[in-house]
Amino acid sequence: MSSPSDKAANLPALTLRNVTKRFEGAAGKVTALEDITLDVREGEFLAVVGPSGCGKSTLLSLLAGLEHTNEGQIRLGDQEVVAPGRDRLVMFQQDALFPWLNALENVMFGLRLKPDLTDAERLESARYYLNLVGLGDKEKARPHELSGGMRQRVALARSLAPNPRVLLMDEPFSALDALTREQLYGDIQEIFTKRKKTIVLVTHNIREAVCLGDRVVLFSPNPGRVQQVFDVNLPRPRRMNDPALATLAAEVTEALSSHLAK
Amino acid sequence: MASKIPRPVIPTLIAVLALGGWEWFVRAGHVNDVLVPAPSHILNWFWEALLSGELLSATWVTMRRLVIGFAIGAALGVPLGALCARVRWVRDTLGVLALGLQTLPSVCWVPLALLWFGIREEAVLFVVVMGTIWAVVIAVQESVLNVQPLYLRAAQTMGSNGWHLWSRVIFPAALPGVLSGMKQGWAFAWRSLMAAEIFVVIVTGFGLGSLLNAGRELLRMDQVMGVMAVVMLVGLLADLVFFSPIERWLRRSRGLER
Numbered sequence: 001m002s003s004p005s006d007k008a009a010n011l012p013a014l015t016l017r018n019v020t021k022r023f024e025g026a027a028g029k030v031t032a033l034e035d036i037t038l039d040v041r042e043g044e045f046l047a048v049v050g051p052s053g054c055g056k057s058t059l060l061s062l063l064a065g066l067e068h069t070n071e072g073q074i075r076l077g078d079q080e081v082v083a084p085g086r087d088r089l090v091m092f093q094q095d096a097l098f099p100w101l102n103a104l105e106n107v108m109f110g111l112r113l114k115p116d117l118t119d120a121e122r123l124e125s126a127r128y129y130l131n132l133v134g135l136g137d138k139e140k141a142r143p144h145e146l147s148g149g150m151r152q153r154v155a156l157a158r159s160l161a162p163n164p165r166v167l168l169m170d171e172p173f174s175a176l177d178a179l180t181r182e183q184l185y186g187d188i189q190e191i192f193t194k195r196k197k198t199i200v201l202v203t204h205n206i207r208e209a210v211c212l213g214d215r216v217v218l219f220s221p222n223p224g225r226v227q228q229v230f231d232v233n234l235p236r237p238r239r240m241n242d243p244a245l246a247t248l249a250a251e252v253t254e255a256l257s258s259h260l261a262k
Numbered sequence: 263m264a265s266k267i268p269r270p271v272i273p274t275l276i277a278v279l280a281l282g283g284w285e286w287f288v289r290a291g292h293v294n295d296v297l298v299p300a301p302s303h304i305l306n307w308f309w310e311a312l313l314s315g316e317l318l319s320a321t322w323v324t325m326r327r328l329v330i331g332f333a334i335g336a337a338l339g340v341p342l343g344a345l346c347a348r349v350r351w352v353r354d355t356l357g358v359l360a361l362g363l364q365t366l367p368s369v370c371w372v373p374l375a376l377l378w379f380g381i382r383e384e385a386v387l388f389v390v391v392m393g394t395i396w397a398v399v400i401a402v403q404e405s406v407l408n409v410q411p412l413y414l415r416a417a418q419t420m421g422s423n424g425w426h427l428w429s430r431v432i433f434p435a436a437l438p439g440v441l442s443g444m445k446q447g448w449a450f451a452w453r454s455l456m457a458a459e460i461f462v463v464i465v466t467g468f469g470l471g472s473l474l475n476a477g478r479e480l481l482r483m484d485q486v487m488g489v490m491a492v493v494m495l496v497g498l499l500a501d502l503v504f505f506s507p508i509e510r511w512l513r514r515s516r517g518l519e520r
Contacts, residue, residue, distance in 0.1 A: 064419050084418045096416035099516040100434040109430070110420035144517020162420065 014040040019072035031223035032058040047213025055224025089159035095151040097143040104139035110162040129157035149180035169201040299484040307484040324469035331390025339395045343402025360399040368393035368454035383466045393454030394447040401443015405436035
């Protein structure tokens with residue numbers, strides 16, 4: 001049910017081939033990612049999970065085009081990813097909302113950079129997405145006047161509004177309290193089901209990964225490698241305290257700890 | 263009991279007592295009233311200078327120099343500071359030079375200014391510009407370098423770069439720091455202008471500094487102290503009615519202050 005069988009949905013949107021990324025640190029060269037080969041299907045919600053230092057945030061920066069690979073190739077459709085682009089928008093760890101703009105202006109920021117829209121269309125689209133995340137009445141509010149959860153909702157609207165082909169999420173829930181997080185999981189799943197967006201989520205929270213992902217990719221650290229891929233065939237919307245979800249999460253945790261114990 | 267008294271009452275009382283004591287001390291002949299004028303004499307000078315228009319015209323001349331010099335200094339300082347932040351070798355040269363020149367009291371520029379421009383308006387403006395520009399350069403450089411990388415990353419993924427990134431993200435993000443740099447630049451400009459006006463008799467305009475110096479030459483300490491009070495007042499007012507409200511508004515609108 002969670003993996004639609006129509007052909008378009010099975011075409012890869014993002015393809016990673018033998019991607020390696022190294023950093024020059026004070027302690028010499030550090031290999032953040034080694035030989036990653038991975039496909040993200042069109043319309044798929046892919047969750048990448050792993051302990052800190054497994055290179056998952058680096059992976060997201062590479063997909064966003066904010067960093068460059070040392071070896072291997074990343075493609076979006078038939079285009080190689082070499083720079084940031086509006087076809088891949090990122091929702092960041094902390095809210096990266098601009099404090100000098102209100103909620104609506106923040107959502108408008110990305111839309112203003114899309115050349116082929118009229119201002120009226122931009123405004124309409126920004127309001128549509130603010131409504132979609134349930135903040136239609138907060139358009140004039142500055143980021144500091146919103147709660148942490150609301151800010152991440154605005155950030156979600158901001159990255160959805162320019163209608164990117166892929167939405168990249170870099171631990172966007174990590175700074176939120178459990179209750180707010182649970183609400184946002186619901187919202188994201190609803191939007192995902194409704195809009196059929198391709199999403200790559202990076203998180204260190206295994207339950208979160210299982211709750212949201214169609215597939216969960218487990219990364220192991222030092223150097224960051226793909227350790228195992230899990231299919232999550234649970235119906236949506238999923239709830240965090242669903243026993244089936246907990247069972248699968250335990251399986252992923254087990255796989256991770258058995259690797260770390262080696 | 264004490265908490266029932268409104269807060270301004272005690273400071274006012276002490277001020278009145280201090281001024282009264284000063285007045286009495288001078289009138290009783292304990293000090294030479296040529297050297298230390300009584301508050302009433304200073305007030306008297308102030309009133310006369312105000313009525314004769316002398317004080318207003320001097321204030322006007324001084325403010326005009328200050329505003330023009332500050333505007334030139336800020337207009338040059340902002341792009342130079344941005345350049346320092348953007349280009350490493352400019353930062354390693356001009357940025358370091360700015361750091362050094364900022365510690366130089368700008369009255370040190372007076373001899374050069376007089377040689378280069380003569381006893382003219384340009385000489386005073388030059389000293390004011392030199393007083394302003396380095397503080398602004400350093401503040402702009404620092405606040406641009408301190409812009410949160412997260413903002414830049416977010417903006418870049420949305421397709422912002424080049425001039426758009428500078429005007430819509432870097433500059434707005436750096437604005438609070440830039441503004442406090444300007445405030446500091448303004449304070450330096452004000453000090454350097456007073457020094458320049460006192461040291462140099464500029465024929466093109468009789469400013470507050472010149473008025474103060476004239477008071478010394480005429481042995482009119484009421485005038486000297488009166489001008490000192492006006493200089494203080496102008497400095498306070500600039501901060502109170504211009505810089506502080508903008509700063510507060512900026513900080514409030516971003517939730518940095520309630």
